[in-house]
Amino acid sequence: MRIKEVGEFGLIERLKNVLSAEIIGDDTAPVKHGKSTLLLTTDTMTEGVHFLREYLPEAIGWKAVSVNVSDVVANGGYPKWILVSLNVPEELELTYVERIYAGMKRACTFYNCEILGGNISKLEKVSISLFLVGEAERFVGRKGARPGDSLFVSGTLGDSRAGLELILMNKKEYEPFELALIERHLRPTARIDYVKHIQKYANASMDISDGLLSDAWHLSERSKVRLNINTEKLPLSRELKLFCEKYKKNPLEYALIGGEDYQLLFTHPKSSWNPFLDMTEIGSVEEGEGVYVDGKLTKPKGWKHF
Numbered sequence: 048m049r050i051k052e053v054g055e056f057g058l059i060e061r062l063k064n065v066l067s068a069e070i071i072g073d074d075t076a077p078v079k080h081g082k083s084t085l086l087l088t089t090d091t092m093t094e095g096v097h098f099l100r101e102y103l104p105e106a107i108g109w110k111a112v113s114v115n116v117s118d119v120v121a122n123g124g125y126p127k128w129i130l131v132s133l134n135v136p137e138e139l140e141l142t143y144v145e146r147i148y149a150g151m152k153r154a155c156t157f158y159n160c161e162i163l164g165g166n167i168s169k170l171e172k173v174s175i176s177l178f179l180v181g182e183a184e185r186f187v188g189r190k191g192a193r194p195g196d197s198l199f200v201s202g203t204l205g206d207s208r209a210g211l212e213l214i215l216m217n218k219k220e221y222e223p224f225e226l227a228l229i230e231r232h233l234r235p236t237a238r239i240d241y242v243k244h245i246q247k248y249a250n251a252s253m254d255i256s257d258g259l260l261s262d263a264w265h266l267s268e269r270s271k272v273r274l275n276i277n278t279e280k281l282p283l284s285r286e287l288k289l290f291c292e293k294y295k296k297n298p299l300e301y302a303l304i305g306g307e308d309y310q311l312l313f314t315h316p317k318s319s320w321n322p323f324l325d326m327t328e329i330g331s332v333e334e335g336e337g338v339y340v341d342g343k344l345t346k347p348k349g350w351k352h353f
Contacts, residue, residue: 108150
């Protein structure tokens with residue numbers, strides 16, 4: 048059997064069995080250290096898979112940090128320390144690498160964390176792997192969703208996928224709303240403003256990196272509950288609506304299966320609603336299993352590595 052036959056998450060399950068590691072299955076690995084909980088995570092961005100060489104190097108650096116910070120934030124923690132493993136072709140311009148690191152430094156300043164070192168090696172394509180250590184007062188993973196909870200998301204959904212499609216159009220000129228969508232793909236911002244809310248109220252939480260439907264299935268399976276999503280409640284940005292109107296697309300498809308939004312998907316009782324955050328109630332949690340959209344059972348759909 049080949050990897051492409053089981054996919055990314057099938058491979059993860061098989062490796063979990065090899066390692067006999069029950070801790071694997073959340074955005075981060077929580078490790079008790081004294082009175083605090085350390086959150087360990089790692090992520091890789093590879094040229095041709097996650098970005099193109101012609102992208103602004105500063106944006107690549109910013110995103111490399113942000114996607115890791117998003118994992119820590121999703122589990123109720125703040126980012127602290129980073130190690131960077133950089134693989135680059137030997138003919139690559141030195142200034143290109145310096146600009147990537149300038150983008151990472153800018154992101155670290157924004158998120159109040161720091162890069163402590165790492166490793167550099169030769170490779171035919173640019174590849175950046177970050178190992179991030181965060182810290183949390185209370186770890187909130189995918190496992191705690193309870194029947195009776197409401198299902199929430201932060202921000203808006205589908206913008207990043209629209210931004211990527213616009214980049215790939217390689218147009219000479221873009222409208223202002225198109226540039227805004229491109230920016231959301233190139234420079235996502237991890238929702239660090241939600242950490243205290245997640246720590247205090249959330250029963251289950253994760254970030255939306257592969258797409259709402261795909262990630263909702265992960266939460267459903269981990270918590271062993273049924274999730275109900277109401278498409279009328281999905282938060283759509285004005286820019287996404289304009290994009291879909293212009294290019295004759297369905298905005299709900301982008302919101303449901305568009306990846307790399309790095310918003311948060313979390314559950315808690317409706318009574319814990321915070322009116323000062325841009326959170327939207329998109330559904331509910333019930334006893335059972337699976338993810339239902341407008342009452343119909345769905346399949347996991349979204350970004351796949353294999």
